[in-house]
Amino acid sequence: MPEGDTVFRAVHRLRTALAGKTLSDSDFRIPRYATTDLSGARVESVRSVGKHLFIDLLRPSGIPVSIHSHLMMEGLWDVHTIGAKWRRPWHTARVVLRAGDIEAVGFDLGVLELLADPGPAVAHLGPDLLGDDWDAARAVENLAAAPDTPIGIALLDQRSLAGVGNVYRSELCFMRRVHPATPTAAVDLPPLVDLAHRLLTANRLRVTRVTTGATGRGRELWVYGRDRRPCRRCGTAVERGMLGEPPAERSIYVCPRCQTR
Numbered sequence: 001m002p003e004g005d006t007v008f009r010a011v012h013r014l015r016t017a018l019a020g021k022t023l024s025d026s027d028f029r030i031p032r033y034a035t036t037d038l039s040g041a042r043v044e045s046v047r048s049v050g051k052h053l054f055i056d057l058l059r060p061s062g063i064p065v066s067i068h069s070h071l072m073m074e075g076l077w078d079v080h081t082i083g084a085k086w087r088r089p090w091h092t093a094r095v096v097l098r099a100g101d102i103e104a105v106g107f108d109l110g111v112l113e114l115l116a117d118p119g120p121a122v123a124h125l126g127p128d129l130l131g132d133d134w135d136a137a138r139a140v141e142n143l144a145a146a147p148d149t150p151i152g153i154a155l156l157d158q159r160s161l162a163g164v165g166n167v168y169r170s171e172l173c174f175m176r177r178v179h180p181a182t183p184t185a186a187v188d189l190p191p192l193v194d195l196a197h198r199l200l201t202a203n204r205l206r207v208t209r210v211t212t213g214a215t216g217r218g219r220e221l222w223v224y225g226r227d228r229r230p231c232r233r234c235g236t237a238v239e240r241g242m243l244g245e246p247p248a249e250r251s252i253y254v255c256p257r258c259q260t261r
Ligand SMILES: [Zn+2]
Pocket: 231, 232, 233, 234, 235, 236, 255, 256, 257, 258, 259
């Protein structure tokens, strides 16, 4: 699942390519919007809220409409000049937007819909780690409201705070030396939430996600994806487990020595 910083980068690319421009063509490749034509609409803004991505448009008629998308597991927004080779097969494209010589293609989007009012789509989300209105105190409060939930599950709940995905939950628990199965009530939340904010902010425009401070290839992360390899702190073999509520069980990586229950 993409993390908040992945979505932020996608927004940055789309904004640079499309903001302020008028769409010359749109091609929705899902039945519901097969006949939708957004040509002539002006791109007012491109923004993310947590992992939700919005392209806000003003139609020639003066009526606003927002393209709401969510990358879910496999989604990708790509931007290139018209005629360039696509990064994924054409049949995985869900929407193509063109403006001048620029083409933005949304592949395998988990959510793709047009909304007259985009507000309700994200009303359930907690404070956005990369939002201008980030509110650490409220995120802590939200997490604390479910004291029995293991922290490794609580961190993925976008209703508490928006932006943490599977990579960050492993890294955050390791860096705070907390076992992910620890009930949230037993975790010192403010420093954890603060760390999440700092990590996502530091990575928001980086191509490669780094939590260790070392940008060398293979050195970027503490534990994620490193099962059976030595912990960077103590040398103990990192373990991979599953943590989540079925069917959303996801891999989690733990150093059994650094992270005690
Ligand atoms: Zn260790």
